[in-house]
Amino acid sequence: MAANTWGELFRVTTFGESHGAAIGAVVDGCPPGLELSEADIQPFLDRRKPGQNRFTTARREADSVKILSGVFEGKTTGTPIGLLIENTDQRSKDYGDIKDKFRPGHADYTYAHKYGVRDYRGGGRSSARETAMRVAAGAIAQKYLVEKFGIKFHAGVVQIGPHCTDPGQPDFAWQHVASDPLFCPDRTMSEAAQEYLKQLLKDGDSVGARVRLEVTGVPVGLGEPVFDRLDADLAKALMSINAVKAVSIGDGFAVAGQRGSEHRDALTPKGFASNHAGGVLGGISSGQPIIAEVAFKPTSSITIAGETIDIRGETSSIVTRGRHDPCVGIRGVPVVEAMAALVIMDHWLRQRAQNGDVHACVPNIEL
Amino acid sequence: MAANTWGELFRVTTFGESHGAAIGAVVDGCPPGLELSEADIQPFLDRRKPGQNRFTTARREADSVKILSGVFEGKTTGTPIGLLIENTDQRSKDYGDIKDKFRPGHADYTYAHKYGVRDYRGGGRSSARETAMRVAAGAIAQKYLVEKFGIKFHAGVVQIGPHCTDPGQPDFAWQHVASDPLFCPDRTMSEAAQEYLKQLLKDGDSVGARVRLEVTGVPVGLGEPVFDRLDADLAKALMSINAVKAVSIGDGFAVAGQRGSEHRDALTPKGFASNHAGGVLGGISSGQPIIAEVAFKPTSSITIAGETIDIRGETSSIVTRGRHDPCVGIRGVPVVEAMAALVIMDHWLRQRAQNGDVHACVPNIEL
Amino acid sequence: MAANTWGELFRVTTFGESHGAAIGAVVDGCPPGLELSEADIQPFLDRRKPGQNRFTTARREADSVKILSGVFEGKTTGTPIGLLIENTDQRSKDYGDIKDKFRPGHADYTYAHKYGVRDYRGGGRSSARETAMRVAAGAIAQKYLVEKFGIKFHAGVVQIGPHCTDPGQPDFAWQHVASDPLFCPDRTMSEAAQEYLKQLLKDGDSVGARVRLEVTGVPVGLGEPVFDRLDADLAKALMSINAVKAVSIGDGFAVAGQRGSEHRDALTPKGFASNHAGGVLGGISSGQPIIAEVAFKPTSSITIAGETIDIRGETSSIVTRGRHDPCVGIRGVPVVEAMAALVIMDHWLRQRAQNGDVHACVPNIEL
């Protein structure tokens, strides 16, 4: 039972609380011989690091990762890779006043009931801080996958409150994400959303977001029917990210309104004629780009007073001071890429176990 | 690596192909002392059984389940429960003509590439026939959960093509599902959808559907952060059902447009004031009803000719004769309930393992 | 938690009680393309089948296995292989008189306390009958391993009570096992042991046995440090066989008396100079023959009255009528081979997952 472990063959176990001494991860099952150093991982962590701009929490964390094991003379050895990030900026006093109250929309209430005790400092284990280790582990998977198959992961914010975009829009371009303060692939949407967020900050409120993922270069044949389908594991991986409330593959919820003659992707000698399926058929990758979208709820940590109860069950009111993101979906972008990488890495190893290397050579059919 | 096994503590392993000798399942980890017989499981299977009405495939399967082990003198013994259903109505000749072609929208292409061989008869392992064993195993979980906690599972079709409903509609009532030919909780929507399906059958086409799930009576504290969150496992369980392309919890994708002040559910001494979260906070059940929705794609098996390629990669055209549902989402309803039951059963045992029985006694807070 | 499942990648799940309707297994993870039919499995089952000679239980079971899924047109498809054996000769009345008593040396007492209920007919799930499915699953693994690597499994009885042998004895020869009624590789020992067993049958008593295993052709590199070492998994696999009380690798307990200068196996350009290690170094196969020994306890089902208590805790006496082996170790031989095959098959797939096919090509160094 691996509550804090992801994966069957490429296994990532994370530990650590928001305001503990450190957070860390153990990556078990990484193939040997992969060139790896902290410098390969740090850039991924820097992307999700807090304090990057006015739209992310002011909390300052160096988030500098250390590799404690599994790498020798610059290469992975096949033994578990220990990763550690020390927590440096912990202002626990920010949280003392909520020690005895359950913040609405947070895990305080459920953790208290489940475990009988809870580390109330910044949400403890339930803090999104844990996702830093997912990003660190995902960076290793992404490095392996790009070197082995040329697999590329693109994720970006395609909706913030009333502002949204899609690949059909004139200004939509994945390469824009890297330089955009909102990790948005559409400059026009981004500018409108930034104005919206400035007002939101004045209001002391927060907003949700929708993130789109596209993965290219995935070979045909990844995914294990019937339960461990590639899309099923992807759904779990993405839904396991803090604040995510919905996951879709390909056309997603729109398929409920489609006809079979409209949805099915025709096959031609040159490849598929369309990609309504989102790159997965019968739970197995088809060689087309894998397309998914996820919805992030607005953070409940806002400065607008909220009605709640205290641990004695008495009515109370709460204002979350602390330092928080007005839109947690923004920093969720690298986490979405990381989880997708962990899923695909794990399934590649599973495919190789049962079917051998040869099947990985199947030409990746795309238009 | 349990591709054909669901669960950590309440483990269900299924096997069998659409046109093989039989399909079966092994349920491992069921607590001893549960009164159980075939009569407790059969009604659940009868709900998803084909040939129930004009809107489901004409294939006739008795789908009568046999318990081969794990039950002694009418009670479970704690040893694995073997379940078997023999395939009786297999018209393999229906499939001979597609032996060398990949049906668009089906798993033919991906299975062929992944495994190098495939059982083309009715989709073999990729056929939704496999879900019969999920329903059989889910029936055991549902019996345990209703007796232990009074947990109730409600699922129903809330959208078919252009026709949809929601709990706010005047005719929406869960009790209507049992008697409705489309497993729809809204008579008005059902009648309109039935007219729509009749025309669809004439056209030889199919359509997608959206199914809503509500689970009541779930105790507080089920779910294992950080990866095995209750909602994450629910997302995987539902996405693993054939034809499902999207899963949402609570307000789902709508949260991308919400503000924190609007989304967070206030806590009062009498319970939560709303349920935008859908019964899960931080991946742990809150005691509120668990609410989820899933989208089923339209089946690709239609009598309208489709463009495809054969195993030599040459262009071809295909018409799926066989016998199929115009809307697979309808018969997906009992499968959705079954998978939800497997997830909750598994997490209840995990909760008991780490926290003991006492935590299950936490009063179930609801408005 | 897979109490009734063996393996990580080549997974075998068994079910069924001694006197239930049937026993069965699901083999999940078998590579596709392996030629397989019942005829490949049956001979292995026939070896352990009861009623073969005067030294094994008189119970008559056809033990004819059926493949229910996972094989199409004579080849495995990569989907789970369902195996079933119907129980034909069940004389439950033999057991009615022990319904309320705990047979000493049996699992009656522990099952009753653990589960609160127990299927007392022939020991129910605790009966060695379950091992028939291990042999069936092991047969599939052995077929794959001999075809892929030429791996050969040799097991035989090397001790029965006071009579024993070892590879140094003049009459010791593995090929003798197949034709020997005691599965003994040494004709001289076998004849003496047969006389001993005849007297034992007259006495209504039973005796223990020691079984030796040698596996040749295993490539270098199988085994996953640190916990899933090849020898550790072998130890678990063998200790999980009914009645086994001890497992040793290579020189086994004798190493406690050895010096380092005597134990370590020197390496030469032509290979290892000796094999005190038993083919495993650091938990990884060395390419030498894997050598293990196991001890089977004498069955407690004998006709000599034994002191015990009934379910009310009152003192009582019991005589096991039923039909039993005087030496269960004999029929344990094919089970030992089967479990070794499951371990090696699983580790081969794990090796391929992490290190790819290439590492399997490492020349197998042997003297």
Added chain:
Amino acid sequence: MAANTWGELFRVTTFGESHGAAIGAVVDGCPPGLELSEADIQPFLDRRKPGQNRFTTARREADSVKILSGVFEGKTTGTPIGLLIENTDQRSKDYGDIKDKFRPGHADYTYAHKYGVRDYRGGGRSSARETAMRVAAGAIAQKYLVEKFGIKFHAGVVQIGPHCTDPGQPDFAWQHVASDPLFCPDRTMSEAAQEYLKQLLKDGDSVGARVRLEVTGVPVGLGEPVFDRLDADLAKALMSINAVKAVSIGDGFAVAGQRGSEHRDALTPKGFASNHAGGVLGGISSGQPIIAEVAFKPTSSITIAGETIDIRGETSSIVTRGRHDPCVGIRGVPVVEAMAALVIMDHWLRQRAQNGDVHACVPNIEL
């Protein structure tokens, strides 16, 4: 696939190499509310710490453990417990000369073939240094088990080369172990063995050892048939310890020579009349003391030159300088206790999952 993880519900994942920056572990699944601090773990580490006396390696390691997560205000929270020990005394130059040679009896050869690369410094991951984290994790399990059930773990060296003892000996007393330099329960044997070891050190040789384990206070009902039997998991746990080559339960290999009338333990209203079974029946704990023995091979790191080959396959000779134990079995004692604690802890949680707390209350029957 959890090569570096032990357990299903009480999961311990270890990482780290002998001469890396640090070694660590993540303990996932520990019940919340257990009082825990470094001071509870350190004494267990100090027992196996090198440099304790002339009979253990001169390597000096503070081995001071840090708890990085999972504990808040002195109590476990139910979230993963991160443990870290920094490596302080690494003399890598000791190993430079064996960089290109395979030490006979070590894992150098198998690691090199399996992974293609190896950290040759002190054996890297294959070093027994890894067992420090097993002891740290085991300390947590032991604290929980003694507080919950009063379970006590006794292990001691009962054989070193030609010198041995057993519980029947006049000087045999478990309480002697704590003060004995060889962790031997028999002063007479210890004194003789110490003289033997002094000579061995002069010879630059090493010797094997046999360690006996007795666990008292284990409730009836722990263990999961059929594969995850308590004795099977114990066998794997103990065989997974570096240098262990054999494991026995109860009478062990002696059962091969016993008769059923002699072996079976009679049940009386006051409990079992004997314990040939070693506290396990049908893979489930009987409530009697659990008795096991393991054999440790002599370390191959000795100053007597050994024949070997280098990485080019050419013949060579090697002398292990480094700093090593003449008898690794001595420091194996706390590791044996730790692994037994991990097995029992895991099975207790598994028992509670399936059967609930009530079954833990079953009176623990002992003479």
